[in-house]
Amino acid sequence: MSGETILIVEDNQVLQDGIREILLGEGYHVLCASNGKEALKEMSTFNPDLILSDIAMPEMDGFEFLQAVRSRPEWVTIPFLILTARGEKDDVLAGKSLGAEDYLVKPLTRQELLTAVNARLSRAQEIRLAQLHKAYEDSLTALANAIDVRDPYTRGHVERVTAYAQIIAQQMGCRDGLLEQIRFGSILHDIGKIVIQDEVLLKSNPLSAQEWEKMRQHPITGAEMIKDISYLAAAAPIIRHHHERWDGSGYPDGLKGEEIPLGARIVAVADSFDAMSIDRPYRNGRALEEAYQEILKCSGTHFDPQVVKAFQRAWEQNKIQAIYASTKTKVPSFDST
Template identity: 50%
Template sequence: MDKAIVLVVEDDHALLVALKDILETAGFQVSTATHGEAALESFCRERPALILSDIAMPGMDGIELYEAVRSQPGGKETPFVFLTARGTREDVFAGRSLGADDYITKPISSHELLTTVRSRLRRSNEIMVEQLKIAYKSSLLALAQAIELRDHYTHKHVIRLNAYSHAMGKELAWVEPRLEALEYGAILHDIGKLDVPKVILTKKDPLTKKDWDEMRKHPEYGVHMIETIEYLAPALPIVLYHHEAWDGSGYPEGLRGEEIPEEARLLAVVDSFDAMTSDRPYRSAIGASRAYEEIKSRAGAQFDPKMVEVFIHCWEQGRIQKIMNELRDDPKDKLEIIQAKQLR
């Protein structure tokens, strides 16, 4: 953060030099301008991480500079802090009404200056990280939906799975970043199917032993695809172990009981529920109540009894049914799949 470029705009030369010295001593890179026009050119050229600007300046004043910066690419995301010797209501209202990030009244102490700059840069970085996460999740969701079309799922499978798993995670009082890892795991759990031959994924006849052997490799294929992406590291155990069974009969490693990561045990329950209540090439969906009974009957065998209890509690509260109804498949979904197949 302390290597960020700060653009200081001030027509008082002595104050400009003083502000520059304080910021550089604190480790910031500093660019300076004495009027709005020069500051706007500097912004477009250097793309500073934050702008400190006087309001009352000859020519383009601070308010006009703020509006000009906000109209530039990236300008809306750049923190803008006003400096003024006139701590009047008019200045405060003008700056705040435009959406300025902060306001410092002269005379300025070095402590107030550095505290404000660091806090605004920190908040700006947090917003940027959140925006990147949203972009990443959107990209991952698009990838997951492409996988589902290839596997003849509807595009809502992964969305439902994410919603079911989030509901159960909240019921377990899990918090971030655990819920985020669970979300990534739900989105990417079947990414390894990209490496499974399409003829196996779309086969309407029962799979042969050879087919099943290949299908059961998809968790490992998935891990190989994403293991070099650092921010997805917490999701790797979920992707790898979501087909393990409580009694050790699952795959790929035959883990049993608490050897299986909790998040993977949770996902196994809701993935099976959604699979049972969705059409597949080789069978039709079963009703939600019957699927619910199936989940209960497999507690202690396929599923962790604790996770089944949580699922039952969510069911009794109506949360599972609510998600299922809100994200149910409809004719449009099936049309999208048909169109996608025709384009391939």
Template identity: 40%
Template sequence: MKNTLSQVNILLVDDRPANLLALEAVLEPLKCNLVKANSGEEALKCLLDLDYAIILLDVQMPGMDGFETATLIKGRAKSCHIPIIFVTAINKEERFIFQGYASGAVDYITKPFDPAVLLAKISIFVDLFTFAQQNQKQAKELLQAERRRQTERRLDERMRSRLDQHHLRELASSEERLREFKSTVDATLDGVFIFDAHDLNFSYTNHGGVGQLGYGPEEILTLTPLDLLPEVDAALLRKKLDSLRDGTIPSYTFQTVQRRKDGSEIPVELFLQFVTPQGKEGRFVAVARDISERVMAEARIEQQFHRLTALRDIDMAITSSLDLRVTLNVLLDQVTSQLQVDAADVLLLNPHTQSLEFATSRGFHSQVSNIEAIRLSESHAGRAVLERKLVYIPNLTEEPGAPARAPVFAKEDFVTYYGVPLIAKGQIRGVLEIFQRSSHTESAEWMEFLNALAGQAAIAIDNATLFDDLQRSNSELMQAYDTTIEGWSRALDLRDKETEGHTLRVTRMAMIMARANGLSSSEMVHIRRGALLHDIGKMGIPDSILLKPGPLTEEEWVIMRQHPFYAFELLSPIAYLRPALDIPYCHHEKWDGSGYPRQLKGEQIPLSARLFAIADVWDALKSDRPYRKGWPDEKIRAHILDGSGTHFDPAAVELFMGLDMESSSIPLELDQLLVPETEL
């Protein structure tokens, strides 16, 4: 990647230059590198050269639209990690918003938007990106340091080469060379040990070895290398010493830990060789290199990797699930494992009551979910909300206050506390609480990662809140729409006093048949709407024809048969009513093709219209009219059976005849229809 910590890239994608300029103005305070693309194709090219903290993507663009662009971005390994926010002024309908989330977006913002809100949202992603960059930079520095140590190690091998049999024989051949040997060995920081081939007692240790282990020069001569190693490694070493002694292997190197005099352990890399000086009995030579820094560097690299993986897992949870509980559980799993804390929870702010409500937790011994809503003035978490900053309590036992949580704290034996406000788009969404059962002072790196996790928690809550608000608004809108539909149907009934109540009766019958036929609850919603509006086209029929007490003339019938067309013209421009058009438009079609308005035949007629036609005829014949009395049930049944295969769908007739309409129950309210079908 070409980024540096001073350069964070943001990709802006919109086919209108004016929109790009507006976004530039909003994001200018972030001091980021704003890369602009005027099409989906150009955006994909921009992703080849740079990494980005966030992509702001328009939906409605010529050629490749925003959804297709987002899908391609998420499908590439190099760019799938980049969060996407859709920004659009056109595609505001629910289906577009859901499609945006399905294509991998973390947010869907419609215009006009509040610039401060957008800026706050983007700043969170910039902070997360910067944090990830810092982790990567630290990991790179650690790797470079390790490479330097490896280079130094290779250079120092020259010293080890002096320990082979040839050099030892030469150095031991004279007092002068012996002094040279000791001088060379004592100068190295590595521990050099010579020990007996049989009893393994140390016979020589250089200054480096004495310094490593903390023993005095005389004390160490009473020990063997096996005394300094863990039991498992000591057993392995004994076997390797046998192989070195009999010449099976020329040398042996392995990593272990050496036990110091004070009981502490240091990680070392041991190099062993069996040497036989000229004219003398063979002995073992060991070089122990302190690799504490290397082990710490490797541990830091591994920790950084796990933390980056944790952030990625949380990102995936945020983008793949709109269930807040699922996302927060993933978050707390990462909090407890990566930060090594005893317990953690998330409290959500209820803006209406100005109190904090429990969401989820990890690590508690007691049942914290039973705690009632916490007032902001009665908790450390409330203080974090009010002050909009992290609250750190080093010793809870000495801290007064927080009466709402005192019983929990007493049972849990908590000592250290952190409360981090969860802020998204400038709004407090809740608090992430961290608890330790012992005294802890954490590093700046630990605190930085905690803040990154808190930022992701805030994003998750904000996304879930947005989705819940969207669902609530959609439900309220649907209720309003359906109330309007019911008003239309009542208006029709009031216009024709003779058919008053007809609409609700046929709607109920049609829905009983639809449920018996196995239609889903979502399909039944459309059947309900279509049944309520089945005669909406009659609003275009003159009263002189619609309310005529006697039979209609042929000319009048021509006008009356236009009402399905009127229904289509009236309802088809209304998007949410299009799926309900089948009944108003087709309920006068007949199975044999002799119906109107389009002479549809057989299964060309929509199923809902075929079912409704029977209910409509049943209620029409059963009701009194000025020119006739209502028919008895048996006569109507015979009439419907007689029309099976000509007027009516035979399968629908068979279904109808097997139902008891009087005792069957069916919900007619919209909110009841929208529950899962297993609950109906």
């Protein structure tokens, strides 16, 4: 690994030069400072990928510097390695309690230095990727919740549909990439409703033909919205086809059987089940049981029989009921209104 920038904070010039040479030889960019104060000055214009810091230094010692680094949100995740002289156990303990990742005992060999630096940099890279991934998903959910928030009767819908669809997909043996695609598709399946006005979206009376036509556009609008976002594009077919039916009577394209992408067939079951289980004047096991029976009844007409079988297996293992129970409190009660 190379190309990353490492900040060395060390007042012993010989040691600083030695470390610098080794790291430069490995292709790292290197910044140097002789104490914490100088290091903070370097960091006012540049965030290093890793910090190697001595403890005992004039002006600002390593502990004070470490505290300053950890107090800034943008610096919290920078790996911080302490350079300590042999036998300074208290330094190591104090450093770790302040948030240092690791320590290196002076004098250090080239091998020790490179092993520690490489390991910490790869770990930091993994953490950054995981955080980025999580941030993607969180922003997706926030976007999807923009619809949930508008319609109190469907609150929690996205969360439940996503959880049901994941369980069904797992039962069907879907893995990794496909599972993720289905998760994104479930989170965003109704995102196209964002362009539908409140008067239509929240209308309690039956929709007019024209309004219904608008409503039926949401899978197309949703798929269009995300098709150019590279990490979401694979979910576009799920969004577009989540209202298709196995027998070809669905919309928007009237696809039939396996012409409908598997992810969309799975989301269709999860989506309908949730809509039916919350669209009841009572909120208890009965609503859930009735919705479940309805799904079984529509196997082979509305729904792919294989998907229904997977859903049935999950139901028999109580997994569907567990999801419903865990998010139920967020569903508004119809009895009291």
